Amino acid sequence: MLTHFRRLQREPYVRWxxxxxxxxxxxxxxxxxxxxxxxxxxxAAPDVDPVAVHPVDGVGVPLLRVGGRAxxxxxxxxxxxxLHATRNVVELDLDEAACFLAGETVDLMPEDPRRRLPxxxxxxxxxxxxxxxxxxxxxxxxxxVLPKGRRNPAADMPRILVA
Amino acid sequence: xxxIEHALSRYRPLVDDWRSLIEACQRPLxxxxxxxPVRLEHRRRLAVRLGYDEDADIADLLRGRGYVAEPLxxxxxxxxxxxxxxxxxxxxxxxxxxHVQEELSLAPPVVxxxxxxxxxxxxxxxxxxxTARIAVSxxxxxxxIANDVRPPRLRAxxxxxxxxxxxxxxxxxxxxxxxxxDAGPFDRILLDVPCxxxxxxxxxxxxxxxxxxxxxxxxSGLQATLLGRAWKLLRxxxxxxxxxxxxxxxxxxxxxDYTLGLDAVIEPFAIPGLIGDSGIVEWAGRRLREDCRNLxxxxxxLNDTGGFAIAKIRKGSAC
Numbered sequence: 001m002l003t004h005f006r007r008l009q010r011e012p013y014v015r016w017x018x019x020x021x022x023x024x025x026x027x028x029x030x031x032x033x034x035x036x037x038x039x040x041x042x043x044a045a046p047d048v049d050p051v052a053v054h055p056v057d058g059v060g061v062p063l064l065r066v067g068g069r070a071x072x073x074x075x076x077x078x079x080x081x082x083l084h085a086t087r088n089v090v091e092l093d094l095d096e097a098a099c100f101l102a103g104e105t106v107d108l109m110p111e112d113p114r115r116r117l118p119x120x121x122x123x124x125x126x127x128x129x130x131x132x133x134x135x136x137x138x139x140x141x142x143x144x145v146l147p148k149g150r151r152n153p154a155a156d157m158p159r160i161l162v163a
Numbered sequence: 164x165x166x167i168e169h170a171l172s173r174y175r176p177l178v179d180d181w182r183s184l185i186e187a188c189q190r191p192l193x194x195x196x197x198x199x200p201v202r203l204e205h206r207r208r209l210a211v212r213l214g215y216d217e218d219a220d221i222a223d224l225l226r227g228r229g230y231v232a233e234p235l236x237x238x239x240x241x242x243x244x245x246x247x248x249x250x251x252x253x254x255x256x257x258x259x260x261x262h263v264q265e266e267l268s269l270a271p272p273v274v275x276x277x278x279x280x281x282x283x284x285x286x287x288x289x290x291x292x293x294t295a296r297i298a299v300s301x302x303x304x305x306x307x308i309a310n311d312v313r314p315p316r317l318r319a320x321x322x323x324x325x326x327x328x329x330x331x332x333x334x335x336x337x338x339x340x341x342x343x344x345d346a347g348p349f350d351r352i353l354l355d356v357p358c359x360x361x362x363x364x365x366x367x368x369x370x371x372x373x374x375x376x377x378x379x380x381x382x383s384g385l386q387a388t389l390l391g392r393a394w395k396l397l398r399x400x401x402x403x404x405x406x407x408x409x410x411x412x413x414x415x416x417x418x419x420d421y422t423l424g425l426d427a428v429i430e431p432f433a434i435p436g437l438i439g440d441s442g443i444v445e446w447a448g449r450r451l452r453e454d455c456r457n458l459x460x461x462x463x464x465l466n467d468t469g470g471f472a473i474a475k476i477r478k479g480s481a482c
Contacts (some may be wrong), residue, residue: 060332061329
């Protein structure tokens with residue numbers, strides 16, 4: 001049976017996100033956070049009111065999976081709140097970004113300075129400064145963990161202007 | 164007589180320029196994309212990193228790779244794009260910077276006019292393009308309940324709303340004819356009912372022509388039931404927009420005439436830059452309520468689009 005969404009105290013989730021990605025204080029503004037069951041935290045407008053409707057399939061956008069031992073940011077959550085990440089973020093060139101979007105793993109050469117990512121775990125994959133989604137950082141490799149339904153096997157990438 | 168001409172022949176008395184309509188229906192439908200203001204900061208950063216000015220718009224980015232993008236005359240930040248065969252594969256679409264939508268599907272949210280902080284229901288919302296436009300007009304504030312009962316379409320609805328970052332959207336999958344009354348009252352309701360989709364003739368000509376001829380009458384009952392339920396969910400003084408992507412009076416004026424009572428007023432409206440035809444007050448020998456003439460029917464040849472019909476209905480106090 002479906003359970004209702006309940007409004008959460010935001011503090012632990014905002015703190016986790018801010019610590020993990022070095023995003024600015026106050027980035028979440030006055031957003032509300034919601035949960036159904038124990039797995040996913042959703043982020044929504046401050047004044048959204050799903051309470052009188054039942055059953056509800058989603059409130060705002062999914063932000064974090066908190067059901068496992070390690071919390072995992074959602075790709076949608078990172079697309080929305082990963083623009084200003086300063087930690088645990090990797091910048092991909094356009095070819096690497098296309099691989100990432102197709103769901104493939106991007107291997108980094110031994111001398112690649114991007115191998116100096118401090119922590120294993122879930123990171124923001126960005127290209128041209130904009131977040132593409134969630135990746136899992138394993139030593140030397142960036143594994144795409146985009147949901148299958150959001151993968152793009154033949155991404156049409158923008159072109160960089162030639163001066 | 165072509166398949167399309169045959170399928171539309173019953174509307175010949177309603178159309179001034181029949182030849183233009185048939186010719187328009189035989190041309191492919193222009194592709195339209197709109198820029199998502201929720202991702203404005205993303206777009207600016209992307210533009211700068213690509214070597215454009217910060218204020219470069221989506222059309223500049225698309226033109227940069229050879230596509231032709233012309234702004235729509237009647238709505239801001241939306242373009243007709245030529246040469247883009249797989250818009251869903253673009254990075255801009257994947258990251259929610261743009262959404263691809265039939266041009267006239269942008270119109271019902273304009274007529275609805277939802278405001279930030281309101282409580283709004285999109286009763287048959289999938290696949291979510293109109294929902295997203297309503298969320299944009301609400302500045303992502305308030306509560307927008309996006310409902311659809313069909314599971315595959317519900318997935319598309321959720322996927323689109325999440326990709327576009329619509330944080331004021333609550334997705335539900337409830338049979339609209341039994342939508343719980345205690346979820347209301349709503350300030351505004353968009354009822355974009357399931358219909359025979361004649362307006363999609365330019366997109367899928369044969370399928371639409373076959374489907375339309377079979378399913379017009381079968382849809383009216385469901386449409387009337389949905390409208391009756393939506394009416395109960397609307398607050399006094401609230402606005403309901405009833406829309407279909409079909410021409411059939413049986414799915415438009417006749418449904419309004421059959422369902423609406425004395426507490427309803429179908430109000431006149433016009434969208435500057437879009438040409439529409441007035442609704443009709445008589446069909447198949449039946450006299451309809453006078454304000455049915457305020458429904459607006461957008462034939463494909465009038466604006467070089469698909470087809471649509473929209474009615475804006477205000478709820479007064481019961482008398």
